[in-house]
Amino acid sequence: MKIIGNASILTLGKKGFISDGAILIDGEVIKQIGTTEDLKNKFPDAEFIDAQHRLVMPGFLNAHMHLYSTFARGMALKGEPPKTFGEILKKLWWKLDKNLTTKEEIYYSAVVPLIEGIKTGTTAILDHHASFGLIDGSLDIIEKAVLDTGVRAALCYETSDRWGKEARDASIRENVRFIRKKQANTGAEPETLTAATFGMHASLTLSDETLEIAKGEADSLGVGFHIHVAEGEEDVEDSLKKSGVRVVERLQKFGILGDKTLAIHCIHINEKEIDILKETNTMVVHNPESNMNNAVGVAPILEFFKKGILTGIGTDGYTPSMFESVKVAYVLPKLHYGDPRVGGSESQKMLFENNRKIFAKFFNRPVGIIEEGAFADIIILDYFPPTPFNENNAFYHLIFGMRDNMVNTTIINGKVVMKDHKLTEINEEEIMAKAREVSKKFWEKMENE
Numbered sequence: 001m002k003i004i005g006n007a008s009i010l011t012l013g014k015k016g017f018i019s020d021g022a023i024l025i026d027g028e029v030i031k032q033i034g035t036t037e038d039l040k041n042k043f044p045d046a047e048f049i050d051a052q053h054r055l056v057m058p059g060f061l062n063a064h065m066h067l068y069s070t071f072a073r074g075m076a077l078k079g080e081p082p083k084t085f086g087e088i089l090k091k092l093w094w095k096l097d098k099n100l101t102t103k104e105e106i107y108y109s110a111v112v113p114l115i116e117g118i119k120t121g122t123t124a125i126l127d128h129h130a131s132f133g134l135i136d137g138s139l140d141i142i143e144k145a146v147l148d149t150g151v152r153a154a155l156c157y158e159t160s161d162r163w164g165k166e167a168r169d170a171s172i173r174e175n176v177r178f179i180r181k182k183q184a185n186t187g188a189e190p191e192t193l194t195a196a197t198f199g200m201h202a203s204l205t206l207s208d209e210t211l212e213i214a215k216g217e218a219d220s221l222g223v224g225f226h227i228h229v230a231e232g233e234e235d236v237e238d239s240l241k242k243s244g245v246r247v248v249e250r251l252q253k254f255g256i257l258g259d260k261t262l263a264i265h266c267i268h269i270n271e272k273e274i275d276i277l278k279e280t281n282t283m284v285v286h287n288p289e290s291n292m293n294n295a296v297g298v299a300p301i302l303e304f305f306k307k308g309i310l311t312g313i314g315t316d317g318y319t320p321s322m323f324e325s326v327k328v329a330y331v332l333p334k335l336h337y338g339d340p341r342v343g344g345s346e347s348q349k350m351l352f353e354n355n356r357k358i359f360a361k362f363f364n365r366p367v368g369i370i371e372e373g374a375f376a377d378i379i380i381l382d383y384f385p386p387t388p389f390n391e392n393n394a395f396y397h398l399i400f401g402m403r404d405n406m407v408n409t410t411i412i413n414g415k416v417v418m419k420d421h422k423l424t425e426i427n428e429e430e431i432m433a434k435a436r437e438v439s440k441k442f443w444e445k446m447e448n449e
């Protein structure tokens with residue numbers, strides 16, 4: 001047992017903000033919330049973590065991530081810079097995922113952003129993986145990185161037709177194998193830490209046949225999909241050409257949408273498509289920085305909220321930091337709509353409430369909240385508010401006052417994975433040195449292609 005005491009606790013739950021309190025952790029789970037004195041008296045043998053009046057809150061949840069994207073960092077592209085989203089995919093991402101051919105490359109590209117996530121307060125992610133140079137077993141490699149770092153994650157493989165039928169079949173196989181493995185509950189690892197869903201790239205690289213096969217497999221396994229939707233104009237043009245209907249309608253036709261499905265981005269969609277997302281209870285995930293970086297446009301977030309679509313927030317591999325992502329989600333609608341009144345409540349809801357609801361579909365206890373019975377996924381921040389602080393204005397303290405490097409301690413599944421800014425489970429310097437070595441060879445391989 002552990003007690004986090006002398007803590008300013010932002011619960012994000014019914015208890016609101018507790019200016020001086022304590023949390024009792026029993027194994028993986030939050031057992032009790034009370035006063036420091038009371039919990040210490042009742043549980044004298046529990047390990048005591050003194051928060052020293054720091055801010056204690058639930059860890060951040062990243063609802064869309066690509067751990068495999070790491071080796072693109074700092075990489076120069078040959079030839080003219082890509083001028084459209086389609087060119088970015090072809091010249092950078094599809095080349096990169098095809099060249100991920102070894103276990104080492106997949107492992108180190110994943111473990112780096114997991115470490116960076118821990119350091120910036122992210123305790124759980126929904127990852128979307130692609131390594132077309134090594135498909136079979138790739139999710140086990142990602143899972144090893146996840147378990148080594150102690151982060152909670154739901155994994156999937158990006159099914160696509162872009163590298164031919166054999167690779168398509170292998171990617172479906174990999175999803176099915178990994179989902180079955182998780183459902184069989186046979187692993188020696190803590191089963192509560194990793195989960196699975198069915199990954200698909202995007203309508204523009206998925207044939208009718210592939211959608212049908214994937215739907216059949218997912219139905220028999222009882223899972224939904226994690227798929228990019230109308231991220232660029234290319235997806236819409238392709239869908240109209242292939243099927244005569246727009247992306248959301250095409251996906252609905254094949255039964256891809258639903259309350260277990262994550263529709264990522266949803267930028268180029270019309271009102272009818274927004275209605276379909278609502279009617280099917282499909283979840284949407286917003287990734288503002290990535291969208292701006294790819295110049296694909298701005299998702300109609302205000303419309304999603306008006307319609308009551310469950311909209312969460314992720315980083316799309318652009319950054320491991322949820323601080324970055326939510327700060328941009330906060331300002332982007334103001335600039336986009338020319339209205340300083342919009343964006344605040346929506347970005348707060350995405351981060352503090354909707355991500356929690358989305359993650360609840362993948363894990364058997366709540367995360368993203370400090371309450372009895374929730375998983376003990378908790379961060380302690382070196383943040384001492386200079387102005388009054390409570391549950392109603394905490395989000396604005398986060399936007400204007402909190403930063404990545406204030407995350408002091410990170411606890412996941414009841415385990416302290418970072419203490420006083422230092423990782424407890426792994427040697428960060430060694431990992432980064434090895435990643436530099438592996439990525440250097442990887443870059444040479446990509447250049448010589």
Ligand SMILES: [Zn+2]
Pocket residue numbers: 064065066128228264316
């Ligand atoms: Zn993505």
